Amino acid sequence: MTERLENRCPNGHPVRPDARFCPACGTEVTGTERPPDLLAPALPDRARWRSRWVIVGAAFALVAAVTVGAAALRPGGGDDATEPDTPAPPAPSPTLAAPETTPGAPTTAPPAPPRRRTTVAPPPPREPYVPRYLGVVDYAPASADPRAVDVAWMLDAYFSGINERDYERTRAVIDSRHPIDPHSTAGWSAFIDGVSTTYDSDIVLREVADDHLGEGAAIAWVTFQSTQDPGYGPSGSEEQTCTRWEMRHTLSEPTPGQFLLLSTGAEHTPC
Numbered sequence: 001m002t003e004r005l006e007n008r009c010p011n012g013h014p015v016r017p018d019a020r021f022c023p024a025c026g027t028e029v030t031g032t033e034r035p036p037d038l039l040a041p042a043l044p045d046r047a048r049w050r051s052r053w054v055i056v057g058a059a060f061a062l063v064a065a066v067t068v069g070a071a072a073l074r075p076g077g078g079d080d081a082t083e084p085d086t087p088a089p090p091a092p093s094p095t096l097a098a099p100e101t102t103p104g105a106p107t108t109a110p111p112a113p114p115r116r117r118t119t120v121a122p123p124p125p126r127e128p129y130v131p132r133y134l135g136v137v138d139y140a141p142a143s144a145d146p147r148a149v150d151v152a153w154m155l156d157a158y159f160s161g162i163n164e165r166d167y168e169r170t171r172a173v174i175d176s177r178h179p180i181d182p183h184s185t186a187g188w189s190a191f192i193d194g195v196s197t198t199y200d201s202d203i204v205l206r207e208v209a210d211d212h213l214g215e216g217a218a219i220a221w222v223t224f225q226s227t228q229d230p231g232y233g234p235s236g237s238e239e240q241t242c243t244r245w246e247m248r249h250t251l252s253e254p255t256p257g258q259f260l261l262l263s264t265g266a267e268h269t270p271c
Contacts, residue, residue, distance in 0.1 A: 142220075177262060196232070198228045205221075221247070248266075250262045
């Protein structure tokens with residue numbers, strides 16, 4: 001190592017190598033150069049390379065620090081940054097686990113529960129209709145009334161006389177107060193002419209009841225069917241050749257058990 005030389009001021013006082021003014025006289029030390037041996041000794045090559053790597057490492061550390069800081073300043077950056085939220089995949093729908101089966105065993109569906117049968121009691125059997133005839137009149141529907149037989153005999157005389165053209169038999173069961181007026185020649189002739197082509201059938205005495213209006217002794221409801229030539233149909237339907245009738249007969253009873261036609265109300269439809 002080279003021996004270090006002292007610097008001196010212009011006045012010859014010794015000064016430190018790095019001094020600009022003389023500590024003894026205050027004179028500015030200028031124009032002096034530091035001798036080469038006062039400089040720091042040169043580093044050996046290995047130390048020089050080591051210092052270079054330290055500088056390079058420090059530079060890399062500085063760049064990494066700057067990069068990390070910049071990342072921390074970005075929204076969502078830094079160590080605590082997380083990835084953007086992404087929608088969670090839909091949850092799988094629940095499924096029923098398939099029943100375990102033994103390999104090779106036939107797979108069969110479970111047996112269906114037995115169907116419950118509802119037993120409905122059948123309706124009671126209806127008694128067959130048994131007609132009861134007196135002549136051409138079926139009086140079975142009204143047979144519960146004790147007057148039904150006598151009324152049926154009277155109706156048989158009325159309808160049988162028309163069908164057989166025995167009009168006197170018919171006139172015998174018509175009360176003299178009836179609108180037909182069986183004792184009037186004109187009235188009775190008009191009646192005979194009106195039924196001259198008529199034939200009555202399916203005659204049923206439906207009911208016999210008391211006459212609450214007091215006009216007669218009883219009421220008889222009768223249904224029947226008539227056929228007649230064109231021009232002899234009911235009033236307003238003279239060309240009708242087949243007619244269904246519903247009649248309400250008011251009956252008189254001159255003597256017990258003897259019934260006569262006192263008045264008649266009728267409804268009719270074509271058949």
